[in-house]
Amino acid sequence: MDAATRPYRSVLYIPASKERALEKARDLPCDAIIFDLEDAVAPDAKAGARAALAAALETGGYGHRAKIVRINALTSEWGLEDVRALKDAGADAILLPKVNTRSDVDNLVDLIGDDMPIWVMMETPVSVFNARDIASHGRVAALVTGTNDLTKDLGSRTRPDRLPLMLALQSIVMAARAARIIAIDGVYNRFRDGEGLAAECEQGRDLGFDGKTLIHPAQIEGANRAFAPTSSEIDLAQRQIAAHEASQASGEGVAVVDGTIVENLHVVAARRILAKAQLLAELETT
Numbered sequence: 001m002d003a004a005t006r007p008y009r010s011v012l013y014i015p016a017s018k019e020r021a022l023e024k025a026r027d028l029p030c031d032a033i034i035f036d037l038e039d040a041v042a043p044d045a046k047a048g049a050r051a052a053l054a055a056a057l058e059t060g061g062y063g064h065r066a067k068i069v070r071i072n073a074l075t076s077e078w079g080l081e082d083v084r085a086l087k088d089a090g091a092d093a094i095l096l097p098k099v100n101t102r103s104d105v106d107n108l109v110d111l112i113g114d115d116m117p118i119w120v121m122m123e124t125p126v127s128v129f130n131a132r133d134i135a136s137h138g139r140v141a142a143l144v145t146g147t148n149d150l151t152k153d154l155g156s157r158t159r160p161d162r163l164p165l166m167l168a169l170q171s172i173v174m175a176a177r178a179a180r181i182i183a184i185d186g187v188y189n190r191f192r193d194g195e196g197l198a199a200e201c202e203q204g205r206d207l208g209f210d211g212k213t214l215i216h217p218a219q220i221e222g223a224n225r226a227f228a229p230t231s232s233e234i235d236l237a238q239r240q241i242a243a244h245e246a247s248q249a250s251g252e253g254v255a256v257v258d259g260t261i262v263e264n265l266h267v268v269a270a271r272r273i274l275a276k277a278q279l280l281a282e283l284e285t286t
């Protein structure tokens with residue numbers, strides 16, 4: 001699948017130390033997997049997780065799902081070995097945690113060479129201030145929000161409305177959009193709370209994120225639903241395009257649908273919705 005157009009509604013973290021989870025993910029309906037060597041893996045389990053992940057990627061079977069490897073920070077005792085063991089293991093991208101500046105990305109580029117796309121964890125206050133600079137790095141293909149680390153570093157409280165994180169969330173989406181790269185929202189820790197997840201997914205979708213990182217398979221369906229176009233969005237998009245075409249044909253620049261104006265820019269957004277709906281429909285039949 002083309003990296004530029006593939007969906008990223010549901011991006012599931014899997015601790016690479018959990019063999020059962022590595023196996024299970026081959027059949028889960030998520031759009032992408034982050035194979036985690038960092039915070040989900042205990043220090044004593046790092047080496048075993050690295051080897052298990054390399055073997056799982058070699059075996060394959062993850063189908064259309066984007067395969068992202070989250071390594072440990074390059075400043076940690078494990079980062080360099082993670083890169084060495086996994087840079088040629090067949091992943092679609094490497095996810096670098098605890099990034100602060102663009103030069104952190106340069107350090108990874110020096111180690112992996114020319115090809116592999118880099119995803120960046122945005123999870124420190126410094127990274128948020130540098131969001132535009134990081135996102136515009138030519139090798140960075142996605143920004144992934146680390147709301148747990150951000151909350152820790154800010155000393156803020158976890159609130160359902162995520163008010164303390166709003167500047168960070170919006171900065172991340174803005175930077176990603178300015179650079180035309182992917183923006184993924186942070187995790188929802190109460191993984192058995194479907195209603196809470198749905199509300200946070202909706203907020204993330206409203207903010208402009210492409211999808212949400214997840215920690216448990218039970219969260220996949222909610223994220224897939226929230227980040228896909230709804231039937232009423234599809235219906236409206238079709239009517240906006242038709243009305244705009246009709247108004248153009250009669251020499252008018254602007255159409256009106258449901259009492260709201262439709263201009264060229266709305267047609268661009270409407271076409272984007274239809275393209276995404278089509279892509280997801282195709283995905284369901286494969």
Ligand SMILES: CC(C)(COP(=O)(O)OP(=O)(O)OC[C@H]1O[C@@H](n2cnc3c(N)ncnc32)[C@H](O)[C@@H]1OP(=O)(O)O)[C@@H](O)C(=O)NCCC(=O)NCCSC(=O)C[C@H](O)C(=O)O
Pocket residue numbers: 012013014015020021022024025036039040121123145146147148149150186187191215216217
């Ligand atoms: C949260 C968990 C520890 C819960 O585990 P568990 O109690 O074992 O869950 P279940 O018994 O309900 O599991 C049911 C089956 O699903 C499989 N499973 C569970 N989690 C996953 C998963 N993530 N991927 C694939 N499969 C999974 C179990 O193996 C069971 O399978 P079966 O045997 O067939 O029934 C656990 O879910 C977990 O470890 N989640 C991941 C946690 C994680 O990755 N954390 C790090 C990322 S979050 C983060 O760091 C973000 C960022 O950096 C920040 O700062 O915010």
Ligand SMILES: [Mg+2]
Pocket residue numbers: 039097121123146148149
């Ligand atoms: Mg983190």
